[in-house]
Structures are given as structure tokens and as C-alpha cells.
Amino acid sequence: MKTLITGGKSAQAQKILKAFTGDQILLGDYGDMPSFASAQYQFVSLGERNDDTIAHTLLNACLDQQADRLLPLYNFELEAVMRSAILFEEFNIHVLLPDLLHFPLYLSEKITDKNNWAVFDKGELLYAAVPADNLAVLGKEKTLNGVFYMNEAPQEQALFTIA
Numbered sequence: 344m345k346t347l348i349t350g351g352k353s354a355q356a357q358k359i360l361k362a363f364t365g366d367q368i369l370l371g372d373y374g375d376m377p378s379f380a381s382a383q384y385q386f387v388s389l390g391e392r393n394d395d396t397i398a399h400t401l402l403n404a405c406l407d408q409q410a411d412r413l414l415p416l417y418n419f420e421l422e423a424v425m426r427s428a429i430l431f432e433e434f435n436i437h438v439l440l441p442d443l444l445h446f447p448l449y450l451s452e453k454i455t456d457k458n459n460w461a462v463f464d465k466g467e468l469l470y471a472a473v474p475a476d477n478l479a480v481l482g483k484e485k486t487l488n489g490v491f492y493m494n495e496a497p498q499e500q501a502l503f504t505i506a
Contacts, residue, residue: 356505364383373391416504440488452501456473460493463488471493
């Protein structure tokens with residue numbers, strides 16, 4: 344599977360790489376990008392940032408790079424991509440974000456431990472930075488989709504984002 348992760352120049356995106364060891368990773372970001380590639384990932388420029396066309400820009404990048412999955416990390420991308428998730432799905436690109444109905448539940452600013460995060464894909468636990476027995480069950484119960492900070496209380500997950 345080929346996954347495009349935005350915020351590619353950030354430490355947060357680099358940290359998430361370990362969750363996708365079986366994937367070919369594209370680290371996308373706006374503006375100039377390093378021309379460095381490794382066996383695990385390559386950098387991809389998303390062009391200049393234009394908030395009016397974020398979803399279109401990311402869809403084009405996924406299509407151009409033949410990405411099967413998109414993980415948007417920037418706060419400014421989330422709403423535009425989430426509202427366009429059906430369009431991405433029509434092109435067989437899976438977006439790692441909660442659905443429109445549940446999206447507001449995960450916008451919490453309350454994060455107790457930034458080292459405790461996990462990646463879920465349609466409820467399946469892909470990776471946990473701090474393994475815990477209940478994460479796989481919680482992911483399935485809530486059909487979690489995306490990267491979340493896992494706070495102590497079971498109802499307090501927050502989306503892992505870049506400001």
C-alpha cells in the first residue's frame with residue numbers, strides 16, 4: 344500500500360513513519376521539499392499552500408503519486424479533506440480521518456501524554472506507541488480511523504495533528 348502523509352517536513356510525521364513499516368510512504372508538504380529519499384519513504388511537494396483548494400491539491404497528489412491512503416496531519420487540511428472524503432473514496436483513496444459525524448468529538452485540545460498515540464484504520468489497530476490491551480477493543484468499538492492521542496479516559500481520544 345502507498346500512503347501519503349502530509350506535514351512531511353515535521354518531526355510529527357517522521358514519528359508516525361514507524362506505524363507504516365509495510366507501506367511505501369510519501370511524505371508530502373507545501374513549498375520546497377528535500378530531494379532525499381530512503382528505502383522507507385520519499386518526499387513529495389504539494390506545491391504552494393492555498394487554503395481554498397486543499398482537498399483538490401491533496402486528491403491530485405494522491406492520484407499523481409498513485410497513493411491508496413491519505414493521512415492529513417495539518418489542522419488546516421482536516422475539515423476540507425473530511426468533507427471531501429467521499430470524493431477520495433470514489434478514486435479508491437482511503438482517508439485516515441474520523442467520519443463527518445464523529446469528527447468534532449476528536450478535536451480536543453486536552454492531551455495528557457503526547458508520547459501515547461496510536462494509528463487505526465477502520466477500527467483496526469495498526470500501531471500503538473504505548474501498547475495497551477484495551478486499544479484494539481477501543482478501536483473496534485469506536486471504529487477509530489486515523490492517528491489519535493490516547494488520553495487516560497476511554498472517551499478522550501484526540502486527533503494527532505500539526506498546528
